[in-house]
Amino acid sequence: MIFNMEFETLPREAIEAIQLRRLKAVVERAYEAVPFYRKKYKEAGIKPADIQTLEDIQKLPFTTKQDLRDNYPFGMFAVPMDNVVRIHASSGTTGQPTVVGYTARDISTWAELMARSLSAGGATRDDIIHNAYGYGLFTGGLGVHYGAERLGASVIPISGGMTERQVLIMRDFRPSILTCTPSYALHLAEAAEENGMDFADFNFRAGIFGAEPWSESMRQEIEKKLHLSAVDIYGLSEVMGPGVAMECQEAKKGLHVYEDHFIPEIIQPETGQALSAGESGELVFTSLTKEAFPVIRYRTRDISSLNYAPCICGRTHVRMTRVSGRTDDMLIIRGVNVFPSQIESVLMQVSQVEPHYQLVVDREGNLDTLTVMVEVGEGAFSDEVKQLQSLQAEIALHIKELLGVSVKVKLVEPKTIARSQGKAVRVIDNRKI
Amino acid sequence: MFADQISVFLENKAGRLAEVTKTLAGASINIRALSLADTSDFGILRLIVDNNEKAETALKDAGFTVRTTRVVAVEVSDKPGGLLSILEFLDSRKINVEYMYAFVRQKEDNAVMIFRFDNTDSAVEALTEKGFSVIKGEELYTM
Numbered sequence: 155m156i157f158n159m160e161f162e163t164l165p166r167e168a169i170e171a172i173q174l175r176r177l178k179a180v181v182e183r184a185y186e187a188v189p190f191y192r193k194k195y196k197e198a199g200i201k202p203a204d205i206q207t208l209e210d211i212q213k214l215p216f217t218t219k220q221d222l223r224d225n226y227p228f229g230m231f232a233v234p235m236d237n238v239v240r241i242h243a244s245s246g247t248t249g250q251p252t253v254v255g256y257t258a259r260d261i262s263t264w265a266e267l268m269a270r271s272l273s274a275g276g277a278t279r280d281d282i283i284h285n286a287y288g289y290g291l292f293t294g295g296l297g298v299h300y301g302a303e304r305l306g307a308s309v310i311p312i313s314g315g316m317t318e319r320q321v322l323i324m325r326d327f328r329p330s331i332l333t334c335t336p337s338y339a340l341h342l343a344e345a346a347e348e349n350g351m352d353f354a355d356f357n358f359r360a361g362i363f364g365a366e367p368w369s370e371s372m373r374q375e376i377e378k379k380l381h382l383s384a385v386d387i388y389g390l391s392e393v394m395g396p397g398v399a400m401e402c403q404e405a406k407k408g409l410h411v412y413e414d415h416f417i418p419e420i421i422q423p424e425t426g427q428a429l430s431a432g433e434s435g436e437l438v439f440t441s442l443t444k445e446a447f448p449v450i451r452y453r454t455r456d457i458s459s460l461n462y463a464p465c466i467c468g469r470t471h472v473r474m475t476r477v478s479g480r481t482d483d484m485l486i487i488r489g490v491n492v493f494p495s496q497i498e499s500v501l502m503q504v505s506q507v508e509p510h511y512q513l514v515v516d517r518e519g520n521l522d523t524l525t526v527m528v529e530v531g532e533g534a535f536s537d538e539v540k541q542l543q544s545l546q547a548e549i550a551l552h553i554k555e556l557l558g559v560s561v562k563v564k565l566v567e568p569k570t571i572a573r574s575q576g577k578a579v580r581v582i583d584n585r586k587i
Numbered sequence: 588m589f590a591d592q593i594s595v596f597l598e599n600k601a602g603r604l605a606e607v608t609k610t611l612a613g614a615s616i617n618i619r620a621l622s623l624a625d626t627s628d629f630g631i632l633r634l635i636v637d638n639n640e641k642a643e644t645a646l647k648d649a650g651f652t653v654r655t656t657r658v659v660a661v662e663v664s665d666k667p668g669g670l671l672s673i674l675e676f677l678d679s680r681k682i683n684v685e686y687m688y689a690f691v692r693q694k695e696d697n698a699v700m701i702f703r704f705d706n707t708d709s710a711v712e713a714l715t716e717k718g719f720s721v722i723k724g725e726e727l728y729t730m
């Protein structure tokens with residue numbers, strides 16, 4: 155169902171008219187209120203008045219994660235603190251966390267976009283939503299929560315963790331929609347199995363999964379194990395949080411970006427040059443309506459492409475393809491670009507292999523080596539050494555065919571690869587460069 | 588005429604084999620025979636125990652990947668050439684042996700070999716027909 159029929163089905167000319175009006179306003183506001191933007195635009199010789207068409211956005215400099223870090227904690231806020239009603243922060247695993255703020259109106263906009271997203275994912279006001287995204291500084295939990303309330307659905311604010319209890323609640327409360335990270339969804343399936351329960355006996359109809367890149371084959375795995383229809387949600391705290399873009403249940407082919415609130419662009423990561431529709435590159439977002447924390451041409455480091463073809467669901471907003479990797483997750487192995495998601499898709503194609511893997515990069519002498527650790531579950535286990543060796547060889551061959559890089563495949567015992575309750579640790583890079 | 592063997596996947600790292608035996612001992616299961624096939628990074632531990640069901644449950648609960656494999660136990664006379672005569676016979680019938688290992692008996696004179704064939708049914712049929720003594724599972728587990 156389409157939550158906001160008027161805005162989600164606007165003709166392209168109307169979308170562009172709204173975008174241009176809002177773009178001019180946000181650039182003006184950022185220039186006036188945020189010293190960072192004013193300084194950067196002055197250095198680039200750009201004034202807000204130079205934005206006359208949507209293409210003029212390309213004249214504006216990019217904003218990077220480092221810029222946000224340099225302005226830690228509140229330097230990028232465009233309103234005084236008395237107008238800020240909420241603060242979130244991204245995890246600081248790769249450095250200083252980035253801090254974002256919201257006005258009351260921002261929270262309301264976010265709730266609207268999350269209500270649109272949940273609706274596109276199949277939820278209605280009659281549903282019970284089991285929300286296993288973490289509540290806290292992370293935007294996932296509260297983002298889904300406010301959207302579910304806006305939609306009028308019932309939310310179970312379970313958050314992450316205490317997996318066994320989650321499974322009991324799923325059995326007893328009979329929620330119909332699951333929201334969490336895709337790796338946690340698989341973790342829940344395992345926990346149910348360990349406790350002698352089966353998702354087939356639960357009441358789930360749809361699952362809305364995001365906050366980490368996942369693949370088409372992982373979708374099949376989740377749908378099979380959890381007995382629900384899985385769709386992808388996209389967002390990042392710097393741009394807003396979950397609900398920047400959402401896949402529709404009707405097509406399950408790409409995520410509609412809410413273009414009345416954001417302008418997406420795809421650029422060549424090395425040169426910053428704009429790429430045309432259909433080309434794969436780094437996703438860049440401009441927020442059009444955010445008050446407390448406007449971002450202009452924010453480089454997400456996520457790899458995607460844009461598809462302007464009409465969608466069978468009736469929504470007219472452009473679709474981004476599911477994020478296939480991150481520019482900073484990208485491993486360069488002997489000159490070859492490798493994304494963990496590509497390895498994952500190979501593993502899912504090889505029958506019986508569990509979707510639990512880890513990539514370990516080492517440097518032996520001057521040569522980079524990539525070891526793919528794969529868990530041997532009951533499905534893949536054979537009593538004969540040569541069978542397991544041929545499984546190793548098959549995986550290595552498929553990876554070589556797809557990526558052109560030779561890897562060592564190491565079979566490991568189940569559950570030796572650490573499961574996180576949030577984001578999975580997929581890469582261990584031991585190279586000291 | 589078959590026997591069930593428990594096969595366990597092991598990573599080639601210190602302490603895993605001990606962990607299996609500890610798990611089985613904890614569940615009061617006796618290991619009757621054991622063979623480890625290993626490569627540089629993983630191994631397959633094959634076990635004949637006195638209680639397959641209990642062993643499988645205990646190992647699974649301890650997080651191991653386990654499967655039950657059908658094997659054949661054949662008595663080998665304790666004379667020079669005892670084993671050779673079986674192998675020559677199997678060869679003459681083109682029966683392929685995937686692997687084999689010895690089962691040690693405490694009291695009897697004759698030894699027992701555990702065989703894994705790619706075609707168990709026809710191997711058992713041929714062996715019995717020829718007069719080799721194939722030992723039943725139930726008998727084997729308590730030997």
Ligand SMILES: [Zn+2]
Pocket residue numbers: 402404405410465466467468469
């Ligand atoms: Zn659609």
